[in-house]
Amino acid sequence: MMKKYNFSAGPCILPQEVFQEASQAILDFNNSGLSILEISHRSADFVSVMEEARNLSLKLLGLENKGYKALFLQGGASMQFLMTAYNLLEKKAAYLNTGTWATKAIKEAKFFGEVVEVASSKDKNFNYIPKNYKVPTDADYFHCTSNNTIFGTQMKEFSSVAIPLVCDMSSDIFSREMDFSKFDMIYAGAQKNMGPAGTTLVIIKEDILGKVSREIPSMLNYKTHIEKDSMFNTPAVYAVYVSLLTMRWMDRKGGVKAMEELNNKKAALLYSEIDRNELFKGYAEKEDRSTMNATFNLTDESLKDRFDELWKAEGINGLNGHRSVGGYRASMYNALPPHSVTTLVEVMQELERKA
Amino acid sequence: MMKKYNFSAGPCILPQEVFQEASQAILDFNNSGLSILEISHRSADFVSVMEEARNLSLKLLGLENKGYKALFLQGGASMQFLMTAYNLLEKKAAYLNTGTWATKAIKEAKFFGEVVEVASSKDKNFNYIPKNYKVPTDADYFHCTSNNTIFGTQMKEFSSVAIPLVCDMSSDIFSREMDFSKFDMIYAGAQKNMGPAGTTLVIIKEDILGKVSREIPSMLNYKTHIEKDSMFNTPAVYAVYVSLLTMRWMDRKGGVKAMEELNNKKAALLYSEIDRNELFKGYAEKEDRSTMNATFNLTDESLKDRFDELWKAEGINGLNGHRSVGGYRASMYNALPPHSVTTLVEVMQELERKA
Ligand SMILES: Cc1ncc(COP(=O)(O)O)c(C=O)c1O
Ligand SMILES: Cc1ncc(COP(=O)(O)O)c(C=O)c1O
Ligand SMILES: [Mg+2]
Ligand SMILES: [Mg+2]
Ligand SMILES: [Mg+2]
Ligand SMILES: [Mg+2]
Numbered sequence: 049m050m051k052k053y054n055f056s057a058g059p060c061i062l063p064q065e066v067f068q069e070a071s072q073a074i075l076d077f078n079n080s081g082l083s084i085l086e087i088s089h090r091s092a093d094f095v096s097v098m099e100e101a102r103n104l105s106l107k108l109l110g111l112e113n114k115g116y117k118a119l120f121l122q123g124g125a126s127m128q129f130l131m132t133a134y135n136l137l138e139k140k141a142a143y144l145n146t147g148t149w150a151t152k153a154i155k156e157a158k159f160f161g162e163v164v165e166v167a168s169s170k171d172k173n174f175n176y177i178p179k180n181y182k183v184p185t186d187a188d189y190f191h192c193t194s195n196n197t198i199f200g201t202q203m204k205e206f207s208s209v210a211i212p213l214v215c216d217m218s219s220d221i222f223s224r225e226m227d228f229s230k231f232d233m234i235y236a237g238a239q240k241n242m243g244p245a246g247t248t249l250v251i252i253k254e255d256i257l258g259k260v261s262r263e264i265p266s267m268l269n270y271k272t273h274i275e276k277d278s279m280f281n282t283p284a285v286y287a288v289y290v291s292l293l294t295m296r297w298m299d300r301k302g303g304v305k306a307m308e309e310l311n312n313k314k315a316a317l318l319y320s321e322i323d324r325n326e327l328f329k330g331y332a333e334k335e336d337r338s339t340m341n342a343t344f345n346l347t348d349e350s351l352k353d354r355f356d357e358l359w360k361a362e363g364i365n366g367l368n369g370h371r372s373v374g375g376y377r378a379s380m381y382n383a384l385p386p387h388s389v390t391t392l393v394e395v396m397q398e399l400e401r402k403a
Numbered sequence: 404m405m406k407k408y409n410f411s412a413g414p415c416i417l418p419q420e421v422f423q424e425a426s427q428a429i430l431d432f433n434n435s436g437l438s439i440l441e442i443s444h445r446s447a448d449f450v451s452v453m454e455e456a457r458n459l460s461l462k463l464l465g466l467e468n469k470g471y472k473a474l475f476l477q478g479g480a481s482m483q484f485l486m487t488a489y490n491l492l493e494k495k496a497a498y499l500n501t502g503t504w505a506t507k508a509i510k511e512a513k514f515f516g517e518v519v520e521v522a523s524s525k526d527k528n529f530n531y532i533p534k535n536y537k538v539p540t541d542a543d544y545f546h547c548t549s550n551n552t553i554f555g556t557q558m559k560e561f562s563s564v565a566i567p568l569v570c571d572m573s574s575d576i577f578s579r580e581m582d583f584s585k586f587d588m589i590y591a592g593a594q595k596n597m598g599p600a601g602t603t604l605v606i607i608k609e610d611i612l613g614k615v616s617r618e619i620p621s622m623l624n625y626k627t628h629i630e631k632d633s634m635f636n637t638p639a640v641y642a643v644y645v646s647l648l649t650m651r652w653m654d655r656k657g658g659v660k661a662m663e664e665l666n667n668k669k670a671a672l673l674y675s676e677i678d679r680n681e682l683f684k685g686y687a688e689k690e691d692r693s694t695m696n697a698t699f700n701l702t703d704e705s706l707k708d709r710f711d712e713l714w715k716a717e718g719i720n721g722l723n724g725h726r727s728v729g730g731y732r733a734s735m736y737n738a739l740p741p742h743s744v745t746t747l748v749e750v751m752q753e754l755e756r757k758a
Binding site for chain 1 (some may be wrong): 405406407409411412413414415416417422423425426427429430435436437438440441442443444477478479480481482484485507510511514592594598599600601602618620621622623635636637638639640641642645718720721
């Protein structure tokens, strides 16, 4: 079997040792003689998985004992587009529009009240992060997207706002150090840095809840899930377990600080090749480049078939850009080994030699 | 490692050969050199998993080419309590209350309109299925729960109604033959007969949709998911895959007909021991007994410690009854081998000899 270099945008590569443990637990979980897939979610073994996962997510972000609750919910980040507004939007909310996902979040919020788009980078097909916008102080909350998976831009600064700050961190959670206590709510679909598809991490400061006048159906109410420690109904047992394995791996490796160092190195390596090599150009504005998703194009489209052939022959996977951008996207999540980036850079250089 | 006899109520036992394949796919899926956990949900390999799973679910129920769509959604059956009402309840809906889950479904429906409880077995702590109730013909739909996981009762007949018939089949889907085309909508959390926790099968007749006047947020709108073939957002990739493996297993074994034969045999074996053995009595009315979840109590509570010790020593797992019923519950889902039931019966007989 050929070695694969997996640059998939999500679901994406997870650490090899996580795959090993995850595979073993399907046959025998914790030496119980039972598969992790066949145990009750109310069993002591799984209750402790859920608890450790909730605690570890807070620990990795430095948010322990600061009034936050961590939940693992179903529905993906897309369900959070809806739930944030259902739970927090009384009259008006402020949104920063930095891409496809932010646009979808705005669409769902409009079901529940007025949405002020404080700024948008749609004018340049989201290849930059708007700056110097003003957030209305009378909005119920301000929502932003830390990393734009599709366009390869990433927010480097989060201005302090006087209203609750809500952030979709689906594609760069656990990738860098930051004062996460700036945020009143953070959510992230697991399927990038945290684990497999099927669970969504929601971290929420309890004191922002209970301020809307509408009634909220049980399953959509954060309070329901907080009261039941994320076990109101059957959770996505296996997705939570593999997320825990992945968070343990991050913790062992030195946490978010160590992840950031590695991510910066990988990103620097690839972006410097994109800039140096005349056959390639980056898609995003330099100052807004994402360390997670590098988007780039060929300067000469006629080289497309040759380049595609080269990287595929090398065992590279998942490099095609999203249809709304075209070109290429190299996703370099936490678990991607630096060697994978080196391999991609070599292929880019090989194209240069052969072109 | 001691052999385990897993009577868990859900998540629950799945076929051993499914565990083998499911474990292998974590290391290498379809000889791709990649884990099933790291591939894109838009990859050809996974798109074909989703398509096969949707088609096979309809095939197993005899619902192909009859105007039904099958979806695999996140959120559990509890999310369906909400979504059915959001999508179908304009003014008034009729519900049959046969237990905890039906009660929760009713609670969520009340957010959206009037709910007529056509009958309830609450008067006897849900140990029977009400009969001879009248369903109002001017209700938007009639909702029932085919099998009551907690109380061990099961509907044997579904009267034809003139309005759409919606059924929560979470705990007995794929367990018996029936004319499923009676139903306009069927939903089931995967974690009993279909697969692991984390995905929910929703089968819906398209012509019942689009009749409510309210606007429905994207993620809660069945039409969104139908239009996108259940891939509007990232699905629970692995839970859908393992559900497919389990459905393929059922199909190989002879489908729902073969499952029913086996389930009837297992249930007959256990219920006849419950009736014969003077130390035990069944909880549910005989005519309403579930073939999936057999609920029973000791006639002499002082034998509890001795019985618990015996079955635990034998490797039996998950036999404690739900707190709202007490006593014992033996869940005998499709994948439970008949030998497990024989073992339980032997333990019951051992108690009798020793008591
Ligand atoms: C930043 C961001 N937000 C939201 C989503 C949607 O996530 P889901 O598919 O889990 O609903 C994605 C998916 O890639 C994403 O990258
Ligand atoms: C009949 C029935 N309906 C609904 C549910 C709730 O399912 P979930 O936990 O997936 O929301 C269950 C759970 O056991 C059930 O047995
Ligand atoms: Mg985006
Ligand atoms: Mg260049
Ligand atoms: Mg019940
Ligand atoms: Mg008896």
